[in-house]
Amino acid sequence: MGALEEGHFDAESPAIAFGGGGGAPAAGTIEDAVRVLLKGLGEDSDREGLRKTPMRVAKAFREGTIGYKQKVKDIVQDALFHEAGLDNGVGQAGGSGGLVVVRDIDLFSYCESCLLPFSIQCHVGYVPSGRRVLGLSKLSRVADVYAKRLQEPKRLAHEICAALQNSIAPAGVFVALQCWHIQFPEALKLNLNPGHPSRSIMQGWVRTSASSSTGVFTEKSSSLCEEFRALLKFRGVSLDSNDSGGSSIHSWCPSKSLDLRSDSLASHSILVDAVASILRSLDEDPSRKELVGTPYRYVRWLMNFRRSNFDLMKNGLTNQLENVDRYIRGGNVINSELNLPFCAQCEHHLLPFHGVVHIGFFYGTERKAIDRPGLQSIVHFYSCKLQVQERLTKQIAEAVHFVLGNGVMVVAEANHICMISRGVEKVGSNTATMAVIGQFAMDATAKSSFLEAISKSTATGG
Amino acid sequence: MGALEEGHFDAESPAIAFGGGGGAPAAGTIEDAVRVLLKGLGEDSDREGLRKTPMRVAKAFREGTIGYKQKVKDIVQDALFHEAGLDNGVGQAGGSGGLVVVRDIDLFSYCESCLLPFSIQCHVGYVPSGRRVLGLSKLSRVADVYAKRLQEPKRLAHEICAALQNSIAPAGVFVALQCWHIQFPEALKLNLNPGHPSRSIMQGWVRTSASSSTGVFTEKSSSLCEEFRALLKFRGVSLDSNDSGGSSIHSWCPSKSLDLRSDSLASHSILVDAVASILRSLDEDPSRKELVGTPYRYVRWLMNFRRSNFDLMKNGLTNQLENVDRYIRGGNVINSELNLPFCAQCEHHLLPFHGVVHIGFFYGTERKAIDRPGLQSIVHFYSCKLQVQERLTKQIAEAVHFVLGNGVMVVAEANHICMISRGVEKVGSNTATMAVIGQFAMDATAKSSFLEAISKSTATGG
Numbered sequence: 001m002g003a004l005e006e007g008h009f010d011a012e013s014p015a016i017a018f019g020g021g022g023g024a025p026a027a028g029t030i031e032d033a034v035r036v037l038l039k040g041l042g043e044d045s046d047r048e049g050l051r052k053t054p055m056r057v058a059k060a061f062r063e064g065t066i067g068y069k070q071k072v073k074d075i076v077q078d079a080l081f082h083e084a085g086l087d088n089g090v091g092q093a094g095g096s097g098g099l100v101v102v103r104d105i106d107l108f109s110y111c112e113s114c115l116l117p118f119s120i121q122c123h124v125g126y127v128p129s130g131r132r133v134l135g136l137s138k139l140s141r142v143a144d145v146y147a148k149r150l151q152e153p154k155r156l157a158h159e160i161c162a163a164l165q166n167s168i169a170p171a172g173v174f175v176a177l178q179c180w181h182i183q184f185p186e187a188l189k190l191n192l193n194p195g196h197p198s199r200s201i202m203q204g205w206v207r208t209s210a211s212s213s214t215g216v217f218t219e220k221s222s223s224l225c226e227e228f229r230a231l232l233k234f235r236g237v238s239l240d241s242n243d244s245g246g247s248s249i250h251s252w253c254p255s256k257s258l259d260l261r262s263d264s265l266a267s268h269s270i271l272v273d274a275v276a277s278i279l280r281s282l283d284e285d286p287s288r289k290e291l292v293g294t295p296y297r298y299v300r301w302l303m304n305f306r307r308s309n310f311d312l313m314k315n316g317l318t319n320q321l322e323n324v325d326r327y328i329r330g331g332n333v334i335n336s337e338l339n340l341p342f343c344a345q346c347e348h349h350l351l352p353f354h355g356v357v358h359i360g361f362f363y364g365t366e367r368k369a370i371d372r373p374g375l376q377s378i379v380h381f382y383s384c385k386l387q388v389q390e391r392l393t394k395q396i397a398e399a400v401h402f403v404l405g406n407g408v409m410v411v412a413e414a415n416h417i418c419m420i421s422r423g424v425e426k427v428g429s430n431t432a433t434m435a436v437i438g439q440f441a442m443d444a445t446a447k448s449s450f451l452e453a454i455s456k457s458t459a460t461g462g
Numbered sequence: 463m464g465a466l467e468e469g470h471f472d473a474e475s476p477a478i479a480f481g482g483g484g485g486a487p488a489a490g491t492i493e494d495a496v497r498v499l500l501k502g503l504g505e506d507s508d509r510e511g512l513r514k515t516p517m518r519v520a521k522a523f524r525e526g527t528i529g530y531k532q533k534v535k536d537i538v539q540d541a542l543f544h545e546a547g548l549d550n551g552v553g554q555a556g557g558s559g560g561l562v563v564v565r566d567i568d569l570f571s572y573c574e575s576c577l578l579p580f581s582i583q584c585h586v587g588y589v590p591s592g593r594r595v596l597g598l599s600k601l602s603r604v605a606d607v608y609a610k611r612l613q614e615p616k617r618l619a620h621e622i623c624a625a626l627q628n629s630i631a632p633a634g635v636f637v638a639l640q641c642w643h644i645q646f647p648e649a650l651k652l653n654l655n656p657g658h659p660s661r662s663i664m665q666g667w668v669r670t671s672a673s674s675s676t677g678v679f680t681e682k683s684s685s686l687c688e689e690f691r692a693l694l695k696f697r698g699v700s701l702d703s704n705d706s707g708g709s710s711i712h713s714w715c716p717s718k719s720l721d722l723r724s725d726s727l728a729s730h731s732i733l734v735d736a737v738a739s740i741l742r743s744l745d746e747d748p749s750r751k752e753l754v755g756t757p758y759r760y761v762r763w764l765m766n767f768r769r770s771n772f773d774l775m776k777n778g779l780t781n782q783l784e785n786v787d788r789y790i791r792g793g794n795v796i797n798s799e800l801n802l803p804f805c806a807q808c809e810h811h812l813l814p815f816h817g818v819v820h821i822g823f824f825y826g827t828e829r830k831a832i833d834r835p836g837l838q839s840i841v842h843f844y845s846c847k848l849q850v851q852e853r854l855t856k857q858i859a860e861a862v863h864f865v866l867g868n869g870v871m872v873v874a875e876a877n878h879i880c881m882i883s884r885g886v887e888k889v890g891s892n893t894a895t896m897a898v899i900g901q902f903a904m905d906a907t908a909k910s911s912f913l914e915a916i917s918k919s920t921a922t923g924g
Contacts, residue, residue, distance in 0.1 A: 049543050081511050081810075083852055086899065089863060093856035093872075093897030100852055102881075104890045133852045135810060137881050140888050223906035230913035231894040234875065234920050348543075348597060390545055390562055390595045394555035401551060410555075413696065419564075419599050426602050427889070428566045432693040435555030437548065444685035451692035458696050 029281045030058035033274035034350070040271040040299075042307035043386060049347045050386070057350050060418075064110045064117065065282045067148030075142055076167040079135035083128065095131035097171060099224065101231045105140045106427045108420065111181060112150035112290050113253035115275070115298040117351065117417055118181040119205075119427075120147060120156070123237065125228045126164060127171040127216055134168050142167070143175075150284060150291070153179045153210035153252065161212035172215025174228050176239050180205040182343070182352055182417070184254045184301060208252040209239065255297040271299045305345040305385050334449055336360040337372050338457045340379045346418050347386035355414035355430070357396060358457075360450035362406040362439050370403055389414055389433050397435035407439025409450050491743045492520035495736035496812070502733040502761075504769035505848060511809045512848070519812050522880075526572045526579065527744045529610030537604055538629040541597035545590065557593035559633060561686065563693045567602045568889045570882065573643060574612035574752050575715035577737070577760040579813065579879055580643040581667075581889075582609060582618070585699065587690045588626060589633040589678055596630050604629070605637075612746060612753070615641045615672035615714065623674035634677025636690050638701050642667040644805070644814055644879070646716045646763060670714040671701065717759035733761045767807035767847050796911055798822040799834050800919045802841045808880050809848035817876035817892075819858060820919075822912035824868035824901050832865055851876055851895050859897035869901025871912050 034054035038045040045054065085096025092098045107120040124139045146159040161175040183206055216222050229239055251257075275295035276286040284291060336359065343354040357379045363369065382395045389412055397410040413432045420427050440446050496516035500507040507516065547558025554560045569582040586601045608621040623637040645668055678684050691701055713719075737757035738748040746753060798821065805816040819841050825831065844857045851874055859872040875894045882889050902908050 052540065078514065081850065083850065083856075086856065086897075087860055089860075089899045091859070091897065091899035091903040093859055093899070094852055098852065098856065098898070099894075099896040101894045103892050103894065105888050106890060128852065133850065136851070136878060136893055137888075140881070140891065223909060226906075226910060227896065227913060230910070230917065231873070231896070233917055234894070235892060388543065388545065388595065389598070390556055390560065390590065394545075394548065394560065397553070397555055398549055398551075411693070416598060419602070426567050426599075428568060429602065430565050430697065431598055432561075432563045432565065432696070434561040434689065434693070435548075435553065436560070437551045437553035437555070441553040444688075447685060448688060448692070451689060455692065455695055 030061060030278050031055060033278045033281075034058065036274040037271055037299075037302060037350070040268065040274075041302060041305060041386065043347075049388065053348055053350060056348060060349060060351070061110075061278060061282060063148070064108075065149055065284070067145045068283055070145045070148070072142050072145055072163045072167050075138055075145070076134065079138045080132045080168060081135065082131055083133045085131055092127070095128045095133055097127055097129065099125055099127055099227055099231070100133065100136075101125035101228060102136055102139045103232060103235050103237065105143060107140075107144060107147040109147040109149070109151040109156060111253050111255075112152055113251070113294060113297055114255040114301055115150070115294060116182055116301065117420075118153075118179055119420070120153075120180075121178045121237075122147075122160070123176045123232055124160070124164070125174040125217075125231070126168070127224065129171040130169060132168065134164075139164070150282075150294075152290065153177055153208055154212075157210040157212040161214055165214040170215065172213065172217040172224065174211065174213045174217045174225065176209065176211040176228075176232065176237075178207070178209045178237070179252070180207050181253055182206075182354065184258070184304070206252060206254055211239065253297075255301065258297065258300055268299050268303065271302070272296055275299060302345075302350070305387075307385055308381075333362070334360050334446055334453075335363065336450060336453050337375050338454055340372070340376050342379050342383040342392075342412075342414075344383035344387040344389070344392055344414075345385070346416060347388060349418035350386075351417040353387075353389060353414045353416040353418070353431075355412065357393075358411045358413075358450075358454045359396065359400060360409040360440070360446075360453070361400055361404050362408075362446075363404060370400065375400065389416075389431055393433040393435045397437050401437045405438070407441075407443075407446070408435075408437045409440040409447060410435045411451070411454060492523055492740050493517060495740045495743075496520065498736040499733055499761075499764060499812075502730060502736075503764060503767060503848065505809075511850065515810055515812060518810060522811060522813070523572075523740060523744060525610070526570070527611055527746070529607045530745055532607045532610070534604050534607055534625045534629050537600055537607070538596065541600045542594045542630060543597065544593055545595045547593055554589070557590045557595055559589055559591070561587055561589055561689055561693070562595065562598075563587040563690060564598055564601045565694060565697050565699065567605060569602075569606055569609040571609040571611070571613040571618060573715050573717075574614055575713070575756060575759055576717040576763055577612070577756060578644055578763065579882075580613075580615075580641055581882070582615075582642075583640045583699075584609075584622070585638045585694055586622070586626070587636040587679075587693070588630070589686065591633040592631060594630065596626075601626070612741075612744075612756075614752065615639055615670055616674075619672040619674040623676055627676040632677065634675065634679040634686065636673070636675045636679045636687065638671065638673040638690075638694065638699075640669070640671045640699070641714070642669050643715055644668075644816065646720070646766070668714060668716055673701065715759075717763065720759065720762055730761050730765065733764070734758050737761060764807075764812070767849075769847055770843075795824070796822050796908055796915075797825065798912060798915050799837050800916055802834070802838050804841050804845040804854075804874075804876075806845035806849040806851070806854055806876075807847070808878060809850060811880035812848075813879040815849075815851060815876045815878040815880070815893075817874065819855075820873045820875075820912075820916045821858070821862060822871040822902070822908075822915070823862055823866050824870075824908075825866060832862065837862065851878075851893055855895040855897045859899050863899045867900070869899060869903070869905075869908070871898045871902040871909060872896070873913070873916060 031054040034057045035045045038050055038053065043050055083095035085094050101123065103123045105122040107122050108117050109120060111118050122143050124143060142163055143160045146156055157175045157177050161173050164173045217224050232239060272295045275298050279286045279291060286295065338358045339356045341356055343352055346353050359375050378396055378399045382392050393410050393412045397408045401408045411432060411434050413430060415430055419429050436447065493516040496519045497507045500512055500515065505512055545557035547556050563585065565585045567584040569584050570579050571582060573580050584605050586605060604625055605622045608618055608625065619637045619639050623635050626635045679686050694701060734757045737760050741748045741753060748757065800820045801818045803818055805814055808815050821837055840858055840861045844854050855872050855874045859870045863870045873894060873896050875892060877892055881891050898909065
């Protein structure tokens with residue numbers, strides 16, 4: 001067991017044996033491990049917003065890895081239906097050939113490198129044979145059996161493909177995945193180009209694609225791969241032409257590029273042990289090759305959201321802004337900085353929510369100016385912790401108001417991974433929150449002008 | 463009990479008392495009722511594809527009305543979190559004002575007029591008060607409690623709104639719904655304009671919107687409604703300006719315009735009684751004002767998909783085509799008719815799947831010509847029955863090949879309501895199937911030219 005961060009672990013901590021023991025984990029281990037992580041983040045796991053977080057996180061991990069307990073056979077066995085092939089003539093159709101493709105299946109999986117969920121758009125095609133077809137919804141269910149595990153895109157594509165080939169014995173299967181992984185805040189910061197925030201950086205996704213095929217799809221003489229691609233193209237999906245198989249595994253997870261040997265991690269080894277115990281509770285083997293660095297990486301991710309006692313408003317912010325030398329417009333002109341990216345951690349689920357913040361403000365006549373990097377610092381400061389979006393919006397508004405004093409309006413727009421990957425699975429949902437202080441509160445026209453400015457920037461892709 | 467259609471109900475039918483008895487329904491009633499409906503459709507409920515249909519339909523109805531058994535209090539009680547309002551200054555934010563909006567929540571509900579599922583995009587906004595906010599995912603969960611009932615858009619909006627107002631006591635709630643109801647085949651046929659198939663007709667949706675608001679959103683002096691609308695506009699959602707409330711109920715369901723007094727229905731009264739028994743099994747009251755015509759309308763819908771013994775290929779099709787006087791191009795020119803709309807009924811779930819069919823073909827030198835209305839008739843004939851998409855595609859290809867003889871390629875693209883509204887809930891998924899006969903089977907270039915033609919038509923919105 002590594003060095004304890006004294007003070008974070010008090011006498012009330014239950015005596016849990018994390019680490020190399022290797023025995024069967026006791027019931028409740030995930031919840032206990034999450035409590036250890038919360039303490040490691042400098043949080044009080046008894047405060048209202050966090051009280052049920054261990055339970056919620058444990059539930060999410062269990063649901064997110066339920067695929068280990070599911071059998072493809074159970075799903076497929078009652079859903080193979082006899083369909084005749086062609087009555088006569090040369091060709092392919094029905095249960096004897098004739099491509100069947102289900103496109104745009106939304107799935108979620110957990111990244112085996114860092115334990116964060118990643119988003120998948122899955123396209124499955126197969127060519128029936130033996131006069132049998134599979135109920136269409138089962139293609140999605142079988143894919144989900146393998147998505148609900150700790151995964152990596154390439155292996156996921158292979159496993160779905162092999163399972164379908166083995167269970168329905170068609171002439172061939174083609175599985176194509178497009179995957180999106182949330183960016184790590186470190187990378188988000190490094191890539192930040194305040195002048196030209198690109199959509200992909202704003203939304204904080206790393207994208208990759210993977211595919212796998214069997215049978216007739218692997219035959220050079222067959223045009224089936226081209227036809228599969230053409231059917232996807234109707235829906236606006238373009239596969240890379242090198243997506244037809246192969247076994248090279250890119251390290252697409254952004255955590256792979258982090259240096260895990262830094263000193264800061266040694267002091268977190270009790271947290272790393274806690275994460276390893278979560279893996280064991282999920283019947284995973286933390287010593288499996290692909291998982292060796294995972295607990296470190298997950299802790300590294302969490303540590304971005306450590307509680308800070310530093311009071312940005314009272315200590316840091318005004319000093320930081322003292323060097324800004326810029327013409328200050330007083331009076332009634334609305335200034336705005338739009339699409340400032342952020343990534344915060346939902347305190348109820350320990351899952352990220354991320355998006356953009358728009359800030360509108362009036363300059364006071366005797367106050368400092370504030371520029372885009374200054375506002376981005378404020379956004380970054382308040383998002384890098386366990387948060388809820390309503391509070392984040394309020395805190396950013398208050399901080400800006402503290403500096404400028406005349407009136408601030410903040411609109412935050414975010415995708416909540418907890419809304420997408422957990423129980424309710426509302427993939428397209430997006431949350432907007434608003435806070436107004438000072439002049440904006442009394443001036444409906446000012447509010448509406450600022451909202452109009454955001455609307456225009458959205459329309460032009462800014 | 464009404465007139466029996468003799469011959470459809472043999473001695474093996476279980477003696478089920480449908481109709482006015484009013485007693486508590488016995489276990490298994492929905493399954494039995496579905497078997498009655500299948501016989502009424504001229505189907506053998508023991509054939510492979512239908513054997514488990516009664517079980518699947520019963521499960522779907524039970525899951526689709528589970529909201530009657532759910533309590534909003536159970537969902538909300540542990541998810542109200544303390545959030546401070548503004549520390550100082552004039553304004554709204556956090557737990558004291560400051561708009562919170564969750565946009566683009568995908569839901570499904572069952573139409574109380576015809577028992578078909580309808581699709582909902584739900585947007586919920588509220589203004590916190592009393593220094594409390596609700597966990598964001600609960601807005602979606604509460605909405606779903608009311609969606610999972612027999613519904614009508616306006617009432618659904620009112621019920622979600624009232625439930626949120628009562629359970630979280632905020633300063634106000636705004637609920638806006640955009641709803642899509644599948645078109646009835648009768649209406650689909652009437653509106654068919656072969657020359658200019660519009661997207662909305664092809665996709666077979668009737669659209670409406672509804673909204674409801676409470677508290678500060680109803681105050682004339684408040685700009686909050688405008689701000690709610692502006693936040694939706696960022697996501698490309700435009701609410702009608704008359705969507706701010708009101709209680710007028712449009713009869714949006716296309717079944718409402720059907721004439722229910724026609725003679726054809728009298729002969730189906732045993733089916734109507736079966737549907738009424740399904741309603742009772744779901745703890746609904748078939749004599750509730752809004753449900754009075756529902757069993758009739760659902761039966762009317764189903765009867766569009768009655769099994770026909772008429773053999774289109776051998777009896778009707780070539781005669782029908784004899785009057786077509788059109789220049790016939792022989793040889794190697796690919797002819798194509800794209801985006802022919804269809805609506806079929808999935809035999810596994812008794813739920814519609816609908817979309818478009820693309821047909822490519824070579825004319826034989828001594829054969830009849832076939833025009834777009836002729837092809838549309840073929841598509842219509844094979845889709846208006848209990849089907850699976852693979853078989854539909856094959857049958858259309860075979861029918862066209864029977865007439866033309868030289869080579870046919872059919873691509874069908876469909877949304878399956880069963881994939882969207884039932885268990886797997888893959889809202890964006892779409893299925894494509896392909897069949898090729900004759901010349902196309904040997905000619906990869908012909909296949910690829912035809913697919914390219916579809917791709918172009920999709921790109922130009924044709």
